[in-house]
Amino acid sequence: MLAFQLHQLQEIDTARARLQAEIHALEARLADHAAVEAAGQAVAAAKAALARARQALRSAEAEAEEVRLKIARTEQALYGGRVRNPKELQDLQREAEALKRLLAVKEDAQLEAMLAAEEAETAFQNAEARLQTLREERLQQEARWNGDLATSRQRLAALDERRRRLITTLPADALATYERLRERRGGLAVATVTDGACDACGAPLTPDLLRAARSPEALAFCRTCKRILYVP
Template sequence: MNAAPADQIRLLDVQSLDVRLTQLAHKRSTLPELAELSALEAELTQQRDLLVAAQTEESDTTREQTKAEQDVDQVRQRAARDQKRLDSGAVTSPKDLESLQRELASLAKRQGDLEDIVLEVMERREAAQARAAELDGRVQAVQAKVDDATARRDAACTEIDAEVETVTKERELTVADIPADLLKLYDRLREKHGGVGAARLYQRRCEGCRLELDLTELNDVRSAAADAVVRCENCSRILVRTPDSGL
């Protein structure tokens, strides 16, 4: 393949721009805010799960307390009815009086037991409420950190994307006058060799593989026509000759 020396040298400019685009892509994918967000979002998920569990416990104990209070109220009402019967004098049979008194005593014990249950449930409910309030505060605090990290990530991405756009436009202008076949070869080699398709021959050394050309290779390059597209024998990249090639 042949191409004007100026077009070959222009490939180095394209290569430099492609390297910059690769660097920008790497920078965007390795922003410290990304790792920070990943950790924060995991923490946020954990805290939210704990909050939901605490809120569920609070809801459950609220229903449990309501039920226990209703049970106490029912026993209290029944005891009040029995006491009213006892106080009214309507029950005159000693046996019935004894039975009624035993029932009142049983109801009093039952009411005491149920009131103890209410107190125990109330304590658990208050603990769940306090736990939910604490976790809600944690969730809000972590969410604030997530929002801050997100804003910093977005700002960094916007800056990188703006530079990518600038470099991309510059690349489009640079490749506009490069022969299609030369550019196609360069792109193919760049894809194959880690993003580098053309390298400068500097002081007899290929800057693509960093190896110095041996005497035979140097003689081949020296004897090649100025418009010949030469390749590095070691890495196969396009070898661009410049006044600093050491030929």
């Protein structure tokens, strides 16, 4: 009877330990916002990169436009009829040619800047979509985790109540022995006997010890792992 009661207490405590671990794990998950925070930082970085890419594109466009204006002015001078000196005309011709080569370079740079800005735009949109997905997933997860947490806490409270009622029926010395063993034996103070052997460590029981383990009042202990023996 005493071993049976301690076995019941052990079952309650094992279930409590499992629930406490579940509750801690759920609380840790709920407190951990790292994934959404990282995605938010990625969005901020992508937004800054996009702003830089757009600025670079505006600069490239302005530089190309400036060269185009210079070409227009040079050609106006060249074909406007005011300059008649052949040397000056030749200089203007050379300048116009040099400016057109420069314009080709500037237009290449402008095209590259445009492609880079498009890529930055896509990267920014992807980062934002990822953040949105993670936020939605997180909301669903949190709802599920909070539900699980409430259930686990209710179960734990019910077990705590069962434990309080059970220990009032136990002798103080038996309870003290149980608590001491539970602390020293990895949370398991009571070992069930199956086929004449201790379930916890596997050691076989002598016939005398098996008889002692069946006693309703006195406790018997496994000779190998020292746990309280319970024969179902």
